[in-house]
Structures are given as structure tokens and as C-alpha cells.
Amino acid sequence: MIGGLACFIGFRFSYGKSQGGITSLIAVISTCGIALSIAVLIISLSAMNGFENELNKRILSVVPHGELEPVNRGFTAWVSLLSQIEKVSGVVAAAPYIRFTGLVEHGSKVIALQIKGIDPKLESRVSALSSYASGEAWKHFLPNKNQILIGQGIVNSLSLKLGDWITMMIPGRHVEDQILQPKYVRLQLVGIINLNGILDHSLAYIPIEDAQKLLCIGSNITGIAIKAKHPFEADLLIRQVGEVTNLYVYLHSWIGTYGYMYHDIQMIRTIIYLSIVLVIGIACFNIVSTLIIAVQDKRRQIAILRTLGANNSLIRSIFIWYGLLLGGVLGSLVGTIIGGLIALKLTSIVEIIEKLTGCHVLSGDVYFIDFFPSELHFSDVIIIFVTSIALSLLASWYPAKKASRLLPAKALNLQ
Structure with a gap:
């Protein structure tokens, strides 16, 4: 009252x-x-x-939460290594990749890119990249067909459109103090990845089998990407994964790259x-x-x-x-x-x-x-x-x- x-x-x-x-x-x-x-x-x-x-x-749904790369040699037995890594508590999935540098040319424009070779099926387990690819490109992204997926920013810079062919130059490796001639390969743009951000200016993917053939590395790979159950614990998790491999490896997590x-x-x-x-x-x-x-x-x-x-x-x-x-x-x-x-x-x-x-x-x-x-x-x-x-x-x-x-x-x- x-x-x-x-x-x-x-x-x-x-x-x-x-x-x-x-x-x-x-x-x-x-x-x-x-x-x-x-x-x-x-x-x-x-x-x-x-x-x-x-x-x-x-960012977190696309980039790997952690990466392992060998110090001295590649992962030749990476298939068995994947199963070991996925048994570590906190690891959701793991996928192989090959990373190399190439020059992409279209018309009079040339751009240097970090190109990544991936297995589309395994990559879908560690990344949501497929949901940002145009149309049905991810489903039809197959090896031995000279295909490439590129970010929207690169597409704009090179004035590309779906179906265009581009030339990619891969520098030759050093063999006994000699520099081999670079390799040239023609690739068709079959899909555009659009994340509406800075990643669109650095994404370029080819099938992992094609990357192995271009680099003449057999069944070897550059590293293994990891998806963590708790991304903010990636630093600790990647160390635990490194111990499981029993190899000398470089350890990287998304926190060091994008944590800022x-x-x-x-x-x-x-x-x-x-x-x-x-x-x-x-x-x-x-x-x-x-x-x-x-x-x-x-x-x-x-x-x-x-x-x-x-x-x-x-x-x-x-x-x-x-x-x-x-x-x-x-x-x-x-x-x-x-x-x-x-x-x-x-x-x-x-x-x-x-x-x-x-x-x-x-x-x-x-x-x-x-x-x-x-x-x-x-x-x-x-x-x-x-x-x-x-x-x-x-x-x-x-x-x-x-x-x-x-x-x-x-x-x-x-x-």
C-alpha cells in the first residue's frame, strides 16, 4: 500500500x-x-x-585448429598416423594436406599464392570450407581433372569467372646444386570460395593426388591438419598430438595465427x-x-x-x-x-x-x-x-x- x-x-x-x-x-x-x-x-x-x-x-570453422609438419622428412605413413591422432582426447578429426607456393597467371596478371592440396572428403571433417564453395563445386572436385578452387578475392584480382583456365607455375626443386626448370600446368576454375573477408585473397586448393604428382613426392604429404573439440585449448592439444606421433614435428595452432x-x-x-x-x-x-x-x-x-x-x-x-x-x-x-x-x-x-x-x-x-x-x-x-x-x-x-x-x-x- x-x-x-x-x-x-x-x-x-x-x-x-x-x-x-x-x-x-x-x-x-x-x-x-x-x-x-x-x-x-x-x-x-x-x-x-x-x-x-x-x-x-x-575463421575457426575454416582454418585448421592445429597443424603438424615434419622437421626432416614428410609423413610417408600418414594413413596410420591419422588414426593415432584421432584417438587423442579432444581431437575431432584429422586430414592430410600438401602446401606449396606457385604463380597463378591469367592474361597479363600474375599472383603468387600458397596453394594447398587436400582430400575433399577428409577435409570436410576438419573444415566447413565446402559450405562456402559455389554451387556443387565441392562435390565435383576430383583428382586427375586439372581442377582448382580459388578464393573470391583472387578471382576478382585475376578477373576470372567459373570455367576459365589458368596457368600455374611451380618452381623446380634443387637437385645436387642445380635448379630444375619450373613446371607449368593448366588448371580450370571449377569453384569459387567466398568468405567475404581476407581469407578470400589467400585460398587456392587442388586435389591432394594432383599436388603429389606435380611435386613428384609419391604418397608423401606436407602435414596433417587437426580439428579440436575445444578450439581455445588448441595449444595444449597440439602438444599432446605431437607427443603421440613420436616424430620431430613443427606444431602450429590457430591461436598463433588468428588468436590476436x-x-x-x-x-x-x-x-x-x-x-x-x-x-x-x-x-x-x-x-x-x-x-x-x-x-x-x-x-x-x-x-x-x-x-x-x-x-x-x-x-x-x-x-x-x-x-x-x-x-x-x-x-x-x-x-x-x-x-x-x-x-x-x-x-x-x-x-x-x-x-x-x-x-x-x-x-x-x-x-x-x-x-x-x-x-x-x-x-x-x-x-x-x-x-x-x-x-x-x-x-x-x-x-x-x-x-x-x-x-x-x-x-x-x-x-
């Missing part, structure tokens, strides 16, 4: 017609500050969530959260000045309430509700709604801005994606809203306590 009465009177104080001019102005500024801060925080965190989600989809992206995202997320929470705090504590002025403006009303039997607890509750309704609740609701709506449509909004200005926010040859992602998490919205309400409640406490100590006679004498 008392809580409902305090809320009702606080609501009348907040939105009644008797609100003073300066009090209304400060209240509007405080409310707008809270709303803007919350909206910016929700949008920023949603963008960071989007980047992290795209990083999981386009996760660190950057988490660091930016923390900085954004701390910065905007401070801004929300400043906006919320504007409520203090608003309520102190309001206490002076409402001296007569406080005195009347006192004469009607209102005690200190009721007066204090009224002004706490006054502060919450004036800035905290209204500002938090408005900011949450605006921030949520913009976060849900952020990618489309940025695309429209890019079309109007002709400028791209993210370049695919620099960043791992070429669009601005967004993913709204309901938990983030709840945390932000509750934090804003808590700060508003804290800011309302001192003015409410001051109002509860105001004596009726003194208040009336000051009118």
Missing part, C-alpha cells in the same frame, strides 16, 4: 504540470543522456558480438563497456542535481504530506520513485528500445550508408569480413538495463534522504 502510494506520488511529481522549468530541462538532459548512452552501449556490444560470431563462422583477432575483440568489448558505463553513470548522477532542485521546488508539497501523516520512509520512497521515473526508467526504456532496434538492423543500416557515400567501412583485403556484423544478445540488454536502473537508484538515494529530513514548519516559512 505504501509502496504503491509512493510510486503514484512520485509519478505525479515526475510528470505533473507543476514541474519547474529548470527542473524539467535538467531532467530532459539527464533522460536523454541515459537513453543515448544505453543505446550506444547496446549497439557497440552487438557489433562486437557480431564480429565474434563471424570470426567463429569464417579474439584478443582484440575482447579488449575492445571491455573498453567499450567501461567507457559507456561511465557515461551512463555521469548521466544518472545528473539525477542528483535534478532531485536536489526538485526537493527545493516541492517544499510546500512535502510539508502538506507531512501534515497528512507522511513519515520519513514515505517521503524518501516518493523521491526515490521520482528519480527512477524521471531519468532511470524512462531513459533506460527509451535507450534500450532505440539501441535494440538499431542493433537488429545495423548491418542493413551500414550497407545503406555505404551505398549513399560510396565508401566501405570494412575492406575485405584487410579484415576477415567485408561487412559490418551485428548480433543482439538478450543477456546484454538485461545487464545494461539493470545497471542503469541500479545507478539511477543510487543517484536518487541522497536527495530522497534529504527530502525526508525536511521539516514542515521550515519548509512553509521558506515559501
Whole structure:
């Protein structure tokens, strides 16, 4: 009963017609500050969530979580080695690969690439690369047909289209201090891999059997790629796998190559959260000045309430509700709604801005994606809203306590 009465009177104080001019102005500024801060925080965190989600989809799902490469000689008995590696706890799958450097030429354009020979069936177990290949290219990616899959960025650089033939030059190996002539091979582009990011400028795949023939290495391979059950434990897992092989091998994990992206995202997320929470705090504590002025403006009303039997607890509750309704609740609701709506449509909004200005926010040859992602998490919205309400409640406490100590006679004498 008392809580409902305090809320009702606080609501009348907040939105009644008797609100003073300066009090209304400060209240509007405080409310707008809270709303803007919350909206910016929700949008920023949603963008960071989007980047992290795209990083999981386009990096961790495509690149190997770990790689083993021999120090002195290749993996000749790699078939039996795969079964040993897959028995290690935490390893989901393993697949062989051959990596070499080649020059790809089309017309007058030449690009140096790291080309990877893979077994499509085994590669599908460690990578989601097949889901980013155009059409049915992955299913028809077969050996002895001079086929190649290339990233969208390379396709654009060489002005290629599906079905085009390209020339690949492979440098000859050193044999007894002599340099053999390079090999030339004609390959047909049968599929385009489109990840909408920097990986599109470095991906080129041929069947592993074709790579073995081109390099004249028999059944040998360059290394073994590993998919981990828990990607963030890849460093420890790859060491355990290295011990199982009983060979001198180089150990690589995705953390050493792409881990900085996760660190950057988490660091930016923390900085954004701390910065905007401070801004929300400043906006919320504007409520203090608003309520102190309001206490002076409402001296007569406080005195009347006192004469009607209102005690200190009721007066204090009224002004706490006054502060919450004036800035905290209204500002938090408005900011949450605006921030949520913009976060849900952020990618489309940025695309429209890019079309109007002709400028791209993210370049695919620099960043791992070429669009601005967004993913709204309901938990983030709840945390932000509750934090804003808590700060508003804290800011309302001192003015409410001051109002509860105001004596009726003194208040009336000051009118």
C-alpha cells in the first residue's frame, strides 16, 4: 500500500504540470543522456558480438585448429598416423594436406599464392570450407581433372569467372646444386570460395593426388591438419598430438595465427563497456542535481504530506520513485528500445550508408569480413538495463534522504 502510494506520488511529481522549468530541462538532459548512452552501449556490444560470431563462422570453422609438419622428412605413413591422432582426447578429426607456393597467371596478371592440396572428403571433417564453395563445386572436385578452387578475392584480382583456365607455375626443386626448370600446368576454375573477408585473397586448393604428382613426392604429404573439440585449448592439444606421433614435428595452432583477432575483440568489448558505463553513470548522477532542485521546488508539497501523516520512509520512497521515473526508467526504456532496434538492423543500416557515400567501412583485403556484423544478445540488454536502473537508484538515494529530513514548519516559512 505504501509502496504503491509512493510510486503514484512520485509519478505525479515526475510528470505533473507543476514541474519547474529548470527542473524539467535538467531532467530532459539527464533522460536523454541515459537513453543515448544505453543505446550506444547496446549497439557497440552487438557489433562486437557480431564480429565474434563471424570470426567463429569464417575463421575457426575454416582454418585448421592445429597443424603438424615434419622437421626432416614428410609423413610417408600418414594413413596410420591419422588414426593415432584421432584417438587423442579432444581431437575431432584429422586430414592430410600438401602446401606449396606457385604463380597463378591469367592474361597479363600474375599472383603468387600458397596453394594447398587436400582430400575433399577428409577435409570436410576438419573444415566447413565446402559450405562456402559455389554451387556443387565441392562435390565435383576430383583428382586427375586439372581442377582448382580459388578464393573470391583472387578471382576478382585475376578477373576470372567459373570455367576459365589458368596457368600455374611451380618452381623446380634443387637437385645436387642445380635448379630444375619450373613446371607449368593448366588448371580450370571449377569453384569459387567466398568468405567475404581476407581469407578470400589467400585460398587456392587442388586435389591432394594432383599436388603429389606435380611435386613428384609419391604418397608423401606436407602435414596433417587437426580439428579440436575445444578450439581455445588448441595449444595444449597440439602438444599432446605431437607427443603421440613420436616424430620431430613443427606444431602450429590457430591461436598463433588468428588468436590476436579474439584478443582484440575482447579488449575492445571491455573498453567499450567501461567507457559507456561511465557515461551512463555521469548521466544518472545528473539525477542528483535534478532531485536536489526538485526537493527545493516541492517544499510546500512535502510539508502538506507531512501534515497528512507522511513519515520519513514515505517521503524518501516518493523521491526515490521520482528519480527512477524521471531519468532511470524512462531513459533506460527509451535507450534500450532505440539501441535494440538499431542493433537488429545495423548491418542493413551500414550497407545503406555505404551505398549513399560510396565508401566501405570494412575492406575485405584487410579484415576477415567485408561487412559490418551485428548480433543482439538478450543477456546484454538485461545487464545494461539493470545497471542503469541500479545507478539511477543510487543517484536518487541522497536527495530522497534529504527530502525526508525536511521539516514542515521550515519548509512553509521558506515559501
